[in-house]
Amino acid sequence: MTGEASVAAGSTIDALGQFELHPVLGSLGEALRFSQSPLFMLIAVVLVLAFLFIGMRPASVVPGRLQAAAEIGYDFIHDLAIGTMGEEGTAFFPFVFALFFFILAGNYLGLLPFSFTYTSHIAVTLALAVTVFLISILASLRFQGLGFFKHFMPAGAPVWLSPLLVPIEILSFLSRPVSLSIRLFANMVAGHVLLEVFAGFTIMLAGLGFFGHILAVAPIAINIALTALELLVGVLQAYVFAILTCIYLREAVAH
Amino acid sequence: MHRTPRLFLFAAPLAAVPGRAVAAGMPQLNVHDPLLIGQVVWGAVIFAGFYIVLSRSALPRIERVLSNRRTRIQNDLDIARRAKAESDRASAELLSTRHEAAAQARANVERIQNEARLSAETHARETAKRLEADIANAEARIAQSREQALSSLPAIATGTAQNLVSRLIGEQDEQTIASAVKRVSA
Numbered sequence: 001m002t003g004e005a006s007v008a009a010g011s012t013i014d015a016l017g018q019f020e021l022h023p024v025l026g027s028l029g030e031a032l033r034f035s036q037s038p039l040f041m042l043i044a045v046v047l048v049l050a051f052l053f054i055g056m057r058p059a060s061v062v063p064g065r066l067q068a069a070a071e072i073g074y075d076f077i078h079d080l081a082i083g084t085m086g087e088e089g090t091a092f093f094p095f096v097f098a099l100f101f102f103i104l105a106g107n108y109l110g111l112l113p114f115s116f117t118y119t120s121h122i123a124v125t126l127a128l129a130v131t132v133f134l135i136s137i138l139a140s141l142r143f144q145g146l147g148f149f150k151h152f153m154p155a156g157a158p159v160w161l162s163p164l165l166v167p168i169e170i171l172s173f174l175s176r177p178v179s180l181s182i183r184l185f186a187n188m189v190a191g192h193v194l195l196e197v198f199a200g201f202t203i204m205l206a207g208l209g210f211f212g213h214i215l216a217v218a219p220i221a222i223n224i225a226l227t228a229l230e231l232l233v234g235v236l237q238a239y240v241f242a243i244l245t246c247i248y249l250r251e252a253v254a255h
Numbered sequence: 256m257h258r259t260p261r262l263f264l265f266a267a268p269l270a271a272v273p274g275r276a277v278a279a280g281m282p283q284l285n286v287h288d289p290l291l292i293g294q295v296v297w298g299a300v301i302f303a304g305f306y307i308v309l310s311r312s313a314l315p316r317i318e319r320v321l322s323n324r325r326t327r328i329q330n331d332l333d334i335a336r337r338a339k340a341e342s343d344r345a346s347a348e349l350l351s352t353r354h355e356a357a358a359q360a361r362a363n364v365e366r367i368q369n370e371a372r373l374s375a376e377t378h379a380r381e382t383a384k385r386l387e388a389d390i391a392n393a394e395a396r397i398a399q400s401r402e403q404a405l406s407s408l409p410a411i412a413t414g415t416a417q418n419l420v421s422r423l424i425g426e427q428d429e430q431t432i433a434s435a436v437k438r439v440s441a
Contacts, residue, residue: 020282021290033293041298045305052313059320061327067320074317094310102302118294121283127295128302189283 013200015193019120036116037124044105044118073101077242084246088143088253095135096249099128100242107188107234111227119237120188122181129181132245139252151251180244184237191230198223412436 023029024039055070063071077100081093103119110117118124140148152169153162198219205216285291413429413436420432 016281021288021294023290033289034297035290035294037290037294038297038301041294041301045301049305049308049313052309052317056313056316056320059316059323061324071317071321074314074321094306094314097314098302098306098309102305118298121291121294123283123291123295124298127298131302185283189281 013197013204015196015200018116018192018196019189037118037121040106040109040116041102041118044102044109047109048101048105077101080239080243081246084243085250086254089246089249092135092139092246092249092253096242096245099132099245100238103128103184103241104235104238107238108231110188110192111230111234117188117192119184120192122185125181125185126177128184128241129177132180132248133177136245136248136252139249143253148252176244176248180241184241187233187237191226191233195223195226195230198226409433409436409440412440 021035021037024034024036029035051066052070052073055066058064058067060067074097077097078093080100081089081096085092106117106119109115110120137148140151152166152173154165154169157165201219202216202223205212205219208215282288283291413433416432416436417429420426
């Protein structure tokens with residue numbers, strides 16, 4: 001959410017302005033199409049890598065705090081990925097790790113004032129979901145060959161139902177990237193719009209004089225609670241995205 | 256779970272707030288914005304770089320540390336297990352050695368006792384034999400002395416009797432006295 005909670009003329013709340021893209025670095029950013037969104041992606045990636053590299057620098061047998069934190073992050077995603085995909089999916093572990101921390105860092109960075117939430121852009125989440133979708137298709141064809149297409153006819157179902165079942169299965173398969181991307185996008189947008197709206201309420205109420213000043217505390221309290229909720233949603237959505245990716249890839253590598 | 260009330264809360268103020276906010280639409284859906292496509296391209300580049308650094312450097316580094324730790328713990332456990340086996344073996348050896356030593360000591364004691372008993376028996380037998388011989392000698396000597404004494408007895412008795420008789424009556428009949436002594440001692 002941007003700190004520029006623009007309350008136009010004190011009566012309307014521009015809840016969506018925070019999602020607008022602005023070029024950074026002046027004309028260079030404009031020429032390179034470099035907005036604050038990729039800037040925050042870069043910050044998120046640098047932060048995650050710094051966390052891992054600085055944390056693992058001691059590489060000691062008995063880890064310190066930061067190293068233990070980095071190892072917990074590694075173990076968490078490793079257990080998630082290998083536990084879901086099995087040993088055959090080890091090759092996809094770095095991908096799942098990258099996805100989880102890319103999304104998590106984006107969600108959490110967005111909660112800081114004056115920052116930008118790149119996961120609130122459908123273009124970004126859709127690109128991630130399509131990447132997952134394409135990788136799972138390629139992995140399926142690589143590991144199972146044409147047997148991959150058998151998945152569209154559920155085993156054990158009567159053959160005469162196939163004209164109905166196969167289109168349904170194909171549809172549900174194709175809807176995966178859509179649901180995957182919209183789930184993350186909608187959650188982030190909803191959370192940030194709510195934060196902005198209640199922040200706007202505070203400013204509006206503050207304009208009403210003494211009682212307004214007192215009442216304005218209520219939206220602030222709600223925003224504090226919403227921020228706590230967003231911290232939960234941020235990690236939950238990253239986790240959901242990662243585990244669904246693992247499930248799709250499990251179907252691809254294990255048959 | 257929390258999505259329905261959230262979406263409602265999200266929609267309510269949008270409906271309540273007229274004008275610019277709704278009319279402008281969501282900036283995320285403004286496909287004519289070159290920055291929208293730009294962020295996808297940049298995002299792809301950044302994500303790819305992130306993935307490459309992670310998979311080539313960061314994650315293998317953590318994996319190395321973790322596997323080093325696993326190996327080290329395993330090695331330490333192995334060393335501990337080996338040491339325990341060795342100490343078990345040493346203690347078993349000690350125990351068996353002690354058993355052996357005790358058995359040997361018992362055998363030694365028994366042997367020495369036997370030897371002592373045997374030598375004591377031999378000694379006793381020899382002593383007894385010697386004593387028996389001594390006794391026999393002594394008995395023979397006694398018998399001899401007795402015989403001697405007995406054989407000299409009549410002469411002594413006769414002599415004594417003669418003395419007594421000569422003192423009493425002043426005369427002596429050797430023949431009579433000898434026969435009387437013989438009669439008495441017979």
